[in-house]
Amino acid sequence: MTKPFHLQPLLNLAQIKNESATRRLGQLNKQQHDTQAQLEILQQYRKDYQTRMQESSQNAIDPALLRNFQEFINKLDLAIAQQIKAVEQSKLSTQMGRGEFSNTQRKLKSFDTLQQRHIETQNKAEAKLEQRAMDEHSGRSAAHKMRNTENK
Numbered sequence: 001m002t003k004p005f006h007l008q009p010l011l012n013l014a015q016i017k018n019e020s021a022t023r024r025l026g027q028l029n030k031q032q033h034d035t036q037a038q039l040e041i042l043q044q045y046r047k048d049y050q051t052r053m054q055e056s057s058q059n060a061i062d063p064a065l066l067r068n069f070q071e072f073i074n075k076l077d078l079a080i081a082q083q084i085k086a087v088e089q090s091k092l093s094t095q096m097g098r099g100e101f102s103n104t105q106r107k108l109k110s111f112d113t114l115q116q117r118h119i120e121t122q123n124k125a126e127a128k129l130e131q132r133a134m135d136e137h138s139g140r141s142a143a144h145k146m147r148n149t150e151n152k
Contacts, residue, residue, distance in 0.1 A: 002122045002126065003118075003122060005114075005115050005118045005119075007111060007114055007115070007118075008115075010111055011108075011111040011112070011114075011115055014104065014107045014108040014111050015108060017104045017107070017108075018101075018104040018105060018107075018108045020104075021097070021100050021101040021103075021104040021105075022101060024097055024100070024101075025094070025097040025098060025100075025101045028090070028093050028094040028097040029094060029097075031090050031093070031094075032087070032090040032091060032093075032094045035083065035086045035087045035090045036087055036090075038083055038086075039080065039083040039084060039086075039087050042076060042079055042080050042083055043080060045076065046073060046076040046077070046080060049069070049072065049073060049076065050073060052069075053066070053069040053070070053073065056069070
């Protein structure tokens with residue numbers, strides 16, 4: 001009779017944690033991608049606005065309008081600086097998520113290895129029991145034949 005794997009609850013827990021870490025890492029990767037994309041949009045918008053300001057200033061622009069351009073570009077610069085911080089924070093979070101994922105993978109693999117060893121041990125024990133039963137059966141059969149031969 002095979003014995004159950006006594007660490008099965010821990011293996012199940014490791015699988016659940018690994019699935020959770022996998023989902024979390026996926027979310028973190030998406031978040032990092034999104035924050036990077038937002039930064040690139042802001043940078044492109046600033047570049048386009050800077051070009052428009054330069055083109056307008058070559059065509060004798062009203063000083064108030066030029067000041068508005070400059071103020072808006074300054075606001076874009078602030079938004080870009082904030083977005084750079086968000087991208088850096090997102091990268092750190094993703095890196096931590098990768099570490100967590102690696103840890104859960106390692107634990108899951110360890111429990112899986114222990115389970116495989118348990119299965120192998122159980123299979124060897126079953127094979128020994130079967131071999132012993134077959135040897136006993138062969139021994140009885142041989143003894144029975146010898147008795148029949150002696151009686152004749």
